[in-house]
Amino acid sequence: MPLPAQDTSSSPPALNSVLGTRALLVALVLALLPACKDKSPKPPASTASGAKSPQLDKAQFDVSQLQEDDTQWVMAAKNHANTRFSRLTDINATNVKDLKVAWTYSTGFVRGHEAAPLVVGDTMYVVTPFPNHLVALDLSKEGAPMKWVYEPQPSPAAQGVACCDHVNRGAAYADGRLFYNTLDNHTVAVDAQTGKELWKTKLGDINKGETMTMAPLVVRDKVIVGNSGGEFGVRGWAAALSTKTGAVLWRAYSTGPDSDVLIGPNFKPFYEQDRGKDLGVKSWPPEQWKIGGGTVWGWLSYDPELDLLYYGTGNPGPWNPEQRPGDNKWTCGIFARKPDTGEAVWFYQWSPHDLFDHDGINEAIITNLTVNGQPRKVLIHPGRTGYVYVLDRATGEVLSAVPFAHITTSKGVDLKTGKLVPVLEKSPGLGKTVRDICPAAPGAKDWSPAAFSPQTGLLYIPGNNLCQDEQGLEANYIAGTPYLGANVRMYPGPGGNGGEFIAWDVLNGKKVWSIPELFPVFSGALVTAGDVVFYGTMDGWFKALHARTGQELWKFKVGSGIIGQPITFRGPDGTQYVSVLSGVGGWAGAIVAGQLDPRDQSAALGFANAMKELPKYTTRGGMLYTFRLP
Amino acid sequence: MIAQTLAVLLLLGAAPSTEPPAAPPERVLRVCADPNNLPFSNQRQEGLENRLAELLARELKATVQYTWWAQRRGFIRNTLKAGLCDVVLGVPADFELALTTRPYYRSTYVFVYRKDRGLKLGSLEDEALRTLKVGVHLIGDDMANTPPAHALARRGIVNNVVGYTLYGDYTQENPPSALIEAVRRGEVDVAIAWGPLAGYFALRPGPELEVVPVQPRKDTATGLPFVFDISVGVRRGDKALKAELEAALSRRRPEVEALLTEYGVPRP
Numbered sequence: 001m002p003l004p005a006q007d008t009s010s011s012p013p014a015l016n017s018v019l020g021t022r023a024l025l026v027a028l029v030l031a032l033l034p035a036c037k038d039k040s041p042k043p044p045a046s047t048a049s050g051a052k053s054p055q056l057d058k059a060q061f062d063v064s065q066l067q068e069d070d071t072q073w074v075m076a077a078k079n080h081a082n083t084r085f086s087r088l089t090d091i092n093a094t095n096v097k098d099l100k101v102a103w104t105y106s107t108g109f110v111r112g113h114e115a116a117p118l119v120v121g122d123t124m125y126v127v128t129p130f131p132n133h134l135v136a137l138d139l140s141k142e143g144a145p146m147k148w149v150y151e152p153q154p155s156p157a158a159q160g161v162a163c164c165d166h167v168n169r170g171a172a173y174a175d176g177r178l179f180y181n182t183l184d185n186h187t188v189a190v191d192a193q194t195g196k197e198l199w200k201t202k203l204g205d206i207n208k209g210e211t212m213t214m215a216p217l218v219v220r221d222k223v224i225v226g227n228s229g230g231e232f233g234v235r236g237w238a239a240a241l242s243t244k245t246g247a248v249l250w251r252a253y254s255t256g257p258d259s260d261v262l263i264g265p266n267f268k269p270f271y272e273q274d275r276g277k278d279l280g281v282k283s284w285p286p287e288q289w290k291i292g293g294g295t296v297w298g299w300l301s302y303d304p305e306l307d308l309l310y311y312g313t314g315n316p317g318p319w320n321p322e323q324r325p326g327d328n329k330w331t332c333g334i335f336a337r338k339p340d341t342g343e344a345v346w347f348y349q350w351s352p353h354d355l356f357d358h359d360g361i362n363e364a365i366i367t368n369l370t371v372n373g374q375p376r377k378v379l380i381h382p383g384r385t386g387y388v389y390v391l392d393r394a395t396g397e398v399l400s401a402v403p404f405a406h407i408t409t410s411k412g413v414d415l416k417t418g419k420l421v422p423v424l425e426k427s428p429g430l431g432k433t434v435r436d437i438c439p440a441a442p443g444a445k446d447w448s449p450a451a452f453s454p455q456t457g458l459l460y461i462p463g464n465n466l467c468q469d470e471q472g473l474e475a476n477y478i479a480g481t482p483y484l485g486a487n488v489r490m491y492p493g494p495g496g497n498g499g500e501f502i503a504w505d506v507l508n509g510k511k512v513w514s515i516p517e518l519f520p521v522f523s524g525a526l527v528t529a530g531d532v533v534f535y536g537t538m539d540g541w542f543k544a545l546h547a548r549t550g551q552e553l554w555k556f557k558v559g560s561g562i563i564g565q566p567i568t569f570r571g572p573d574g575t576q577y578v579s580v581l582s583g584v585g586g587w588a589g590a591i592v593a594g595q596l597d598p599r600d601q602s603a604a605l606g607f608a609n610a611m612k613e614l615p616k617y618t619t620r621g622g623m624l625y626t627f628r629l630p
Numbered sequence: 631m632i633a634q635t636l637a638v639l640l641l642l643g644a645a646p647s648t649e650p651p652a653a654p655p656e657r658v659l660r661v662c663a664d665p666n667n668l669p670f671s672n673q674r675q676e677g678l679e680n681r682l683a684e685l686l687a688r689e690l691k692a693t694v695q696y697t698w699w700a701q702r703r704g705f706i707r708n709t710l711k712a713g714l715c716d717v718v719l720g721v722p723a724d725f726e727l728a729l730t731t732r733p734y735y736r737s738t739y740v741f742v743y744r745k746d747r748g749l750k751l752g753s754l755e756d757e758a759l760r761t762l763k764v765g766v767h768l769i770g771d772d773m774a775n776t777p778p779a780h781a782l783a784r785r786g787i788v789n790n791v792v793g794y795t796l797y798g799d800y801t802q803e804n805p806p807s808a809l810i811e812a813v814r815r816g817e818v819d820v821a822i823a824w825g826p827l828a829g830y831f832a833l834r835p836g837p838e839l840e841v842v843p844v845q846p847r848k849d850t851a852t853g854l855p856f857v858f859d860i861s862v863g864v865r866r867g868d869k870a871l872k873a874e875l876e877a878a879l880s881r882r883r884p885e886v887e888a889l890l891t892e893y894g895v896p897r898p
Contacts, residue, residue: 157800160700160708207800231770233795285788291768291795317771318795322783357772430773430780431853441772470773473854475722478769479701479796479806480670481824482722482858485774594707600727605772 063174063218064304071570076116076170076215077449078567080302081366084451084526086568090576092530095629096544096553102577102628103143107135110620111593112585114447115170116215116524116565117624118178119579120192122572123147125178126624129585130159130166132182134190140572144626148195154184161206163231164587164604165594167213169447170565174218175243181212187225187241199246203227209234217300219309219339222249226296230314230359236294236331238311240342250342254294254313254330256280261330262342269346270396271418273327283326292324293317294331298361298447301379302339306394309339310379312350312360322429327352332360334381336396346396350383351420355427356409357441358384364393365452365459369507371399380506382450382461384443385420387413388504402509404502405444405463406493408436430486433471440468440490441605442520442587449565451525451533456547458512460533461502462521465493466610474602488606498610501525501535503550513550515543519614522588524565526578536562536580538589539617542625558582560621561614563589575628583622584614593620657692659683660716662709665698668804669830669893670720673698678826678893679719685885686717686862689878700800710865717875721863728863731876735890737825738843738898739778739856742813745838751820753845754781761790765809765818768793777854778822778844784851792818807831813839829894843898857898 066072067079070087078084091099107113111129118125122140127133132154136147159166162183171180177189177198185204190197203225204210209232216225222240230236236254241247252262257278269275276282281289295314302309316324316331333349350360364379369390371378379393386407390399401413411421428434448462470486477483492498499517504510523536531547538561544554561584568578585593587604591611596603598612661683663671671677673696675684687694697715699705706727709715723733741751751758759782766779773780782791794812798805810831813821821828822844832839847857862879864871879886890897 157700160702160704163703205799205801209795209797231772232797233768233793285791287792291793293771315771318768318775319771319793320773320775320780320783321771323775323779323788323791323793325788428773430784474726475724475858476774477701477720477722477725478703478705479664479667480720480827481767481776481796481806482860483767483769483774483776483796484780484854485769485772488772594704595711596707597711597727602726 066173072121073116073119073567073569074173075118075217076172076565077299077301077363080217080219080304082299082301082363082449083365083367083454084449084524085453085528086526087529088568088570088576089528089530091528091532091568091578091629093532093546093553096530096532098629099544099554099556099578099627100630101556102626104626105137105144105624107133107583107622107624109622110583112165112167112589113564113581113583113622114167114586115581116567117579117581118171118173119567119569120173123192124579125171125173126581127168127171127180128622129168129583130154130183132168132180134171134178134180134195136195150190150195150197152182152186152188152200154182154186155206158184158206158211161209161229161232162211162213163229165585165590167586169213169215172216172218172223174223177243179216179218179223179243181214181216181225183211183213185210185212185227187216187223187246189243189246201241201246201248203239203248214297217302218243219302222339224300224309224339226311228295228297230293230295230317233291233318234295235290235292236296236313238296240339252335252337252342252344254296255284255289255292261344262337263344267344267346270348273352273417273419274329274347274349279327279329283329284324285326288319288324291318292328292331296361298359299363299449301364301366303366303377303393306377307338308336308345308393310334310336310364310393312362312364314359314361315354315357320430321353321355321427324353328354332358334360334364336393348391348396348398348418350389351385355422356437358439358443360384361447362445363449365450366393367452367454380452380459382445382459382504384439384445385410386439386444388459388506388509390506400509404461404504404511405465406438406467407444408438408467428470428486430484431473433469435469435471436467437470438467438493439464440466441488442466442607446520446522446587448522448563449524451527453527453547455529456531457505457507458547459504459506460525460527460535461504462523462525462535463500463502464520465495465497465500466490466520467493468606487602489601490606490610492610515545515550519611520588522563522586523580526566526568528568534566534578534580536564536566536582538563538584538614540582542566542580556627558625559623560584561589561592561618577626577628579624579626581622581624584618584620589614591615592618657690658695659687659690659692660695660697660714662697662699662705662715662718664701666800666804667701667806669826672804678889678895681889682719682886685882685889686875686878689882690874702797710863716864716868716871718863720860723859723861725861725863729866729868729872730861730863731872731879733859733861734879734886735895736857736859736897737895738847739822740825740828740844740896741820741840741842742810742823742828742832743820743840744813744816745840747819749820752842754785754849754851759787762819763790763792765792765794765812765821767796767806767809767823769796776824777849777852777856780852780854781849825896826893829896833894841896843896847898
């Protein structure tokens with residue numbers, strides 16, 4: 001809580017919490033936030049550090065074994081491969097129609113809830129949007145009562161910096177502790193049993209436009225995190241911290257000289273355009289890389305066999321495309337790195353010289369496929385650009401890139417050169433009218449993570465169906481300075497539905513079935529060996545479909561639209577459960593969570609126009625729902 | 631909740647006690663402002679807009695009360711639209727997010743350079759802009775940037791342009807002023823900046839600065855205006871307050887003019 005400084009105005013202090021000039025101020029934030037305190041007595045301080053509790057015993061393995069245990073869910077993406085596939089079959093295509101609410105938990109907050117709950121041993125852990133509380137719920141007791149709430153108390157000013165609602169995508173568990181990020185750029189480690197803070201490391205600065213929203217990934221004794229804030233001239237990075245101490249062990253920037261990007265002798269990109277010295281400097285006009293974007297706010301995955309870490313980089317910013325001729329490396333691409341040192345092994349750029357805000361941060365799902373009769377170690381990336389990419393994950397070679405959405409901005413990917421082939425007439429320019437830009441800025445799929453079932457061979461994509469027009473000029477005003485931007489207006493693409501949930505046959509590169517949705521699908525997907533796939537909609541339905549046919553088997557209306565990530569686990573009582581957070585928001589749902597004015601077509605960077613009907617369908621909320629069979 | 635109730639009571643001028651109020655409730659002019667952004671406003675109330683707020687409040691027989699919020703994306707939504715305050719003292723006249731009064735001044739983007747550099751700049755067509763190190767403010771990608779940033783890019787002037795984010799570093803005083811300081815320090819040869827910012831910081835001690843309005847007023851290459859009318863903004867639909875403020879501004883025109891002069895606002 002900020003300390004009030006001298007109150008120089010003649011207003012009542014209660015309405016005028018004043019901060020020093022050296023901090024941003026979010027007025028009234030304290031009065032408006034519902035109090036949410038740990039009502040239970042404080043647990044006694046642990047005497048022996050690392051003392052194991054019987055109930056956490058099964059959680060003491062290395063995380064690489066832990067992720068294989070389907071009774072638990074120890075990282076947002078379920079596993080290092082990011083499949084979000086569970087082998088549990090108690091709930092299956094035959095009986096899912098009987099799914100019922102087992103219990104609910106209200107977080108007390110009403111901004112976008114994007115996190116995946118975690119289950120470790122007998123406890124569920126939920127990270128809330130700002131102020132980023134971590135709540136522990138006791139699964140061994142009826143109704144899963146709260147065990148404790150950890151409150152990191154991020155700076156209220158962070159809310160004024162975040163671009164797209166105050167979201168958080170969840171935590172990662174390892175070694176008896178939970179790791180997650182706060183909006184004001186701290187990574188914290190919290191004792192899984194007591195809720196006690198073990199360490200807290202500051203990695204960025206809200207005063208420079210940085211925030212953190214992504215879910216970390218733990219590889220061995222390192223927790224890997226990245227930053228958000230690409231629109232504000234933030235320079236993107238990924239960093240590895242010691243799980244034990246929180247010390248930063250390496251940090252790899254997305255722009256700048258090789259020494260900053262951790263590019264050394266072992267860097268062997270597959271394509272020629274990515275080879276050469278200091279391309280993170282040379283593919284920009286002089287000095288521009290210093291505020292070049294390429295933030296790391298999406299998903300990380302890891303392949304233990306190759307010992308490679310994979311993650312995507314965000315859009316270049318804050319320069320207009322005309323101001324940054326060149327490929328603008330290493331934005332809008334994917335890095336493969338050695339987790340121990342951070343050194344880059346290969347890189348591939350989804351969208352060189354990005355014109356459309358098509359960040360490259362979507363997940364890389366790891367699997368093995370037989371391609372042209374050859375077994376290949378691949379990664380699958382349903383990209384914002386509208387293609388499902390299959391890459392050789394050892395080398396970064398693009399094996400295929402097939403459109404899964406309506407695309408007007410590019411003609412395809414040249415598999416010989418690896419280059420995206422742009423459609424020049426769709427290049428935006430100030431004062432120029434360009435209509436029918438598809439996919440729109442959020443892409444054919446945004447951050448919302450897909451699931452992959454090795455059983456069906458299908459990739460389940462929470463998709464957007466959005467196009468945009470850029471026309472005319474719009475006067476805007478920031479920090480006392482008038483400026484102009486293109487007037488961007490997003491709207492649903494062909495068919496008139498804003499979203500689509502797609503089952504994609506990766507091997508044959510084709511859509512098997514899809515479900516049109518009124519709004520963009522902004523939730524994660526979950527698929528199980530019981531052949532059920534789960535996802536949520538922004539208008540508030542939690543759905544179960546047959547994983548092979550897409551037949552709707554069950555749906556439940558929740559209180560507020562869903563943009564969270566569904567998970568499944570087996571509780572201490574031996575029963576399989578499915579959980580999801582409801583609470584609309586994020587970039588797409590800002591019109592509800594941030595109470596934008598539907599009359600402002602350009603609000604939320606033009607997204608509000610495509611979402612103007614949303615307030616008729618859902619309201620703000622923050623509720624965890626857990627389901628089971630009767 | 632107690633705090634809010636108390637605040638509401640205080641707003642109505644009622645002390646939170648059982649005694650009936652002795653005096654009629656005093657009017658409050660609730661201003662949304664950036665606590666760290668001279669020449670416009672700061673928490674020490676040293677800015678042009680702070681002074682204007684006092685002037686208008688006197689005219690409306692009210693006292694000024696601030697809601698401080700950094701003027702970033704979401705500023706209007708979180709302050710004016712959230713009902714925390716009722717007036718924003720500087721917005722473009724055609725600003726869509728607020729109801730705007732008749733403009734009370736017009737300013738322009740300007741070239742700013744050190745007098746001792748022996749430069750002579752005045753037009754976007756000056757060839758020297760292709761070789762000098764030129765500083766501009768940047769806001770974001772997606773084509774949203776300041777007119778000089780757009781205009782230089784359209785002319786292919788790219789490699790010698792240095793971008794300063796308008797957001798700057800909020801741990802420093804008046805983050806946008808970093809662009810003007812860059813000129814003083816010789817980091818860039820010339821900056822093309824919004825007039826009121828340049829005019830005010832040019833008054834500060836240090837190497838003398840030239841402040842020259844950009845010509846033409848409308849850029850031929852991009853069609854962008856370099857001159858903007860600035861108004862006071864209120865909530866959409868708040869017509870009564872708008873009318874009151876307009877009347878006050880016109881009655882106090884000489885004082886407003888004097889303020890603009892005192893703060894060095896270039897008025898083409």
